[in-house]
Amino acid sequence: MAQDTTPSSQLRVLTPDGRPSDEQPKWRKDFPIDTAQDNYVARRDFTKFMVLISGSFVAGQAWIALKTLGGKHTGIGPRAIARVGDIAIGQAATFVYPDEHDVCLLVRAGEEEFLAYSNKCSHLSCPVTPDVNSGRLVCPCHHGSFDLATGRPLAGPPRRPLARIVLEVRDGTIYATGVEERTV
Amino acid sequence: MSVPGHLNFYIDPARCIGCQACVQACTECDTHKGISMIHLETVDRAHSTQTIPVVCMHCDSPTCAEVCPADAIKRTPDGVVQSARKPRCIACNNCVLACPFGVPKMKVEFELMMKCDMCYDRSSVGLKPMCASVCPSQALFFGTREEIEAARPQSAPIDRFQFGNQTITTKVKMMGPRSVAGARPEHLDVTAALDPNPPGRSISLGVLNGSR
Numbered sequence: 481m482a483q484d485t486t487p488s489s490q491l492r493v494l495t496p497d498g499r500p501s502d503e504q505p506k507w508r509k510d511f512p513i514d515t516a517q518d519n520y521v522a523r524r525d526f527t528k529f530m531v532l533i534s535g536s537f538v539a540g541q542a543w544i545a546l547k548t549l550g551g552k553h554t555g556i557g558p559r560a561i562a563r564v565g566d567i568a569i570g571q572a573a574t575f576v577y578p579d580e581h582d583v584c585l586l587v588r589a590g591e592e593e594f595l596a597y598s599n600k601c602s603h604l605s606c607p608v609t610p611d612v613n614s615g616r617l618v619c620p621c622h623h624g625s626f627d628l629a630t631g632r633p634l635a636g637p638p639r640r641p642l643a644r645i646v647l648e649v650r651d652g653t654i655y656a657t658g659v660e661e662r663t664v
Numbered sequence: 665m666s667v668p669g670h671l672n673f674y675i676d677p678a679r680c681i682g683c684q685a686c687v688q689a690c691t692e693c694d695t696h697k698g699i700s701m702i703h704l705e706t707v708d709r710a711h712s713t714q715t716i717p718v719v720c721m722h723c724d725s726p727t728c729a730e731v732c733p734a735d736a737i738k739r740t741p742d743g744v745v746q747s748a749r750k751p752r753c754i755a756c757n758n759c760v761l762a763c764p765f766g767v768p769k770m771k772v773e774f775e776l777m778m779k780c781d782m783c784y785d786r787s788s789v790g791l792k793p794m795c796a797s798v799c800p801s802q803a804l805f806f807g808t809r810e811e812i813e814a815a816r817p818q819s820a821p822i823d824r825f826q827f828g829n830q831t832i833t834t835k836v837k838m839m840g841p842r843s844v845a846g847a848r849p850e851h852l853d854v855t856a857a858l859d860p861n862p863p864g865r866s867i868s869l870g871v872l873n874g875s876r
Contacts, residue, residue, distance in 0.1 A: 496725050496830065513729040515738045515746075 596645035682715035686795035728759035824851030
């Protein structure tokens with residue numbers, strides 16, 4: 481659209497009290513009525529915004545880096561989770577490892593075969609339920625299912641396997657010794 | 665796109681026949697489809713059939729925008745005061761109460777103030793607003809100053825209105841009698857006209873009093 485048809489200088493900018501615009505209070509400049517002034521971003525404001533945002537990104541990256549460099553699974557040690565005799569073949573029990581919020585599932589699939597996985601579905605963290613007879617762990621939320629023997633996804637939305645808990649059986653006691661996080 | 669500078673909106677209340685065509689046409693406007701933004705007001709229902717179409721006057725210092733606490737009402741460079749911006753409007757009703765012409769409408773169901781935007785989708789490309797395109801008596805006229813002066817030699821456009829101590833200059837012009845005591849009307853003293861016996865400071869709203 482040609483500028484000469486509607487030059488913005490043609491627009492009469494009147495203030496309610498009739499005084500010129502430089503005598504107006506600051507709030508009137510902060511809340512302009514015209515779109516051009518409303519959309520105007522000063523270079524200084526833009527630079528300030530950009531520096532603050534990118535600075536916070538850098539700070540966030542540094543924080544993640546420090547967190548990763550620091551304590552790496554230091555708190556995880558072996559922990560007794562159950563006695564062998566407590567669980568019958570084909571039964572399952574829950575335990576928490578390594579934290580009290582990380583609920584895990586211990587399944588006795590055979591006489592000597594113990595399997596433990598994180599109870600959180602890798603899709604949206606719903607608790608999975610064991611179905612030992614069909615050899616699956618089933619998530620009821622979106623009908624995802626995992627292979628009981630490996631923890632890998634078989635059907636449904638989950639793409640990543642469940643975290644596997646490394647177990648050790650000593651003197652009739654089952655110990656959890658580590659968490660094996662897997663991406664594929 | 666912006667409204668061409670040579671095109672103006674003229675309201676001639678004396679020519680209004682109250683046919684409601686503008687009200688119906690307004691609902692057809694694409695910027696506020698289905699909702700009429702025009703107010704067709706009766707003047708003195710008991711004694712007169714006179715009606716006045718009220719569209720947004722698009723003030724040079726829009727009171728609605730001045731009072732908006734959410735910074736939602738903005739004016740485009742062509743002087744058209746647009747409807748409240750949906751992401752900003754907080755449906756506080758300030759503009760509805762503040763507008764001296766009573767133009768903004770609060771749409772509670774949308775939590776949004778909506779007002780006449782001179783059919784911005786049409787007028788910004790040089791078309792007439794919906795109401796002006798249908799008005800059979802051309803009480804609502806959209807065109808050049810030369811056209812209106814040729815068509816209404818007895819009337820003169822007024823764009824200054826006095827509301828108490830506030831003088832309002834508008835983009836939309838109101839047609840008034842050309843000469844009262846030999847002088848062209850400079851402005852319309854609205855609060856004085858509300859007085860049953862208006863003082864002779866300026867022209868009285870003779871057309872509205874039916875004394876013409």
